[in-house]
Amino acid sequence: APEGLLVRRFGIIGAYLKRMGQGQDNSPVGLLDVDGIVKSMGHCYTLPRNTDSLDEIYGTMLRLSEQVARRLRADQYQGRTIGLTIRYADFSSLSHDRTIAHPTDNGFGIYQTAQALFTQHCQPLPQRVRLIGVRASNLIRHERQISFLPQEINRERVDRCLDRLADRFGEFTVVRASACAPLVSKSHGFLHKDKQRR
Numbered sequence: 001a002p003e004g005l006l007v008r009r010f011g012i013i014g015a016y017l018k019r020m021g022q023g024q025d026n027s028p029v030g031l032l033d034v035d036g037i038v039k040s041m042g043h044c045y046t047l048p049r050n051t052d053s054l055d056e057i058y059g060t061m062l063r064l065s066e067q068v069a070r071r072l073r074a075d076q077y078q079g080r081t082i083g084l085t086i087r088y089a090d091f092s093s094l095s096h097d098r099t100i101a102h103p104t105d106n107g108f109g110i111y112q113t114a115q116a117l118f119t120q121h122c123q124p125l126p127q128r129v130r131l132i133g134v135r136a137s138n139l140i141r142h143e144r145q146i147s148f149l150p151q152e153i154n155r156e157r158v159d160r161c162l163d164r165l166a167d168r169f170g171e172f173t174v175v176r177a178s179a180c181a182p183l184v185s186k187s188h189g190f191l192h193k194d195k196q197r198r
Helices: 003-021 054-074 107-122 150-169
Strands: 040-051 077-088 093-104 129-141
Touching: 040 054, 040 077, 054 077, 054 107, 054 129, 054 150, 077 107, 093 107, 093 129, 107 129
Parallel strands: none
Antiparallel strands: 040 129, 077 093, 077 129
16 A cells, blocks of 8 residues: 555554555564563553544543553553643643552543643643543552452442453443443544534
């Protein structure tokens, strides 16, 4: 396929995909370090169109937070520091982090911290948003504190149930009500809200 077509279809990685398809890769060859230390886990997403809709921004941020949390739980990590990256329509970016009192692997908890960072550093919006990224860093592994608080026990049960559903039926089979809306497939990436559909 022509490189221009791939770039239009897949964005910035189109040129890389073209080189990969031709067997060209200039990255250094090294050993796979299976015991490497994971320093952070995150997801970012380029929106299908630049937006200033807080519903769309928060819905995307929540989905990214859930994805990050699911990866953390899958590898038995928890994060002490939550980070948010926002890229605007002019391609300028900002990133902010906040260290929380207790490490977490809960998607809604990650989302609440990311949303607080957004409110503090990005509002009012200087321009439309192009990309959103959420990450957890300052990770710990296999150090889960056992909780006896009923709300914490229930939260962990819900997370485990959501993980089982996602394993069996795919991600976003079940979503939180605040992220629930008619969804359509995007040409790449995950699902996004479509305001045109009812």
